[in-house]
């Protein structure tokens with residue numbers, strides 16, 4: 001149940017991020033509206049809380065939890081790159097965007113494989 005909630009908010013999070021980037025390119029004035037600044041924070045807070053709930057519910061801290069540490073570290077990079085995306089324009093913005101997407105995919109694969117080094 002919580003996992004479904006987690007997966008739903010992952011989808012909402014990536015949709016709101018990509019949607020905001022597209023809107024800021026096409027309709028920059030719309031992105032400044034309160035709803036577009038507050039909603040992503042609400043979505044991402046719920047996503048984090050559902051992740052933390054799953055950590056405790058699954059008893060992951062008493063087993064193999066390296067993958068959760070990896071998820072959290074890359075999540076911090078993802079958030080940082082997201083800030084760069086929203087604050088810059090041009091090549092910097094798009095490089096940060098590609099980096100953020102790579103982080104997101106990495107986090108997803110780590111969640112499924114439970115292995116931070118799945119690529120080795």
Ligand code: HEM
Pocket residue numbers: 003006010047048050051052054055056058060068071072075104107108111112113
């Ligand atoms: C961008 C952020 C995140 C993405 C893309 C993501 C992705 C996923 C996915 C795809 C699953 C399902 C894995 C499966 O069913 O095999 C999952 C489960 C899970 N996630 Fe996340 N997650 C994110 C953030 C977090 C955070 C912040 C935490 C907490 C530190 C967290 C902790 C967990 C836990 C404990 C599970 C359940 C694992 C299990 O019981 O199989 N996630 N996540």
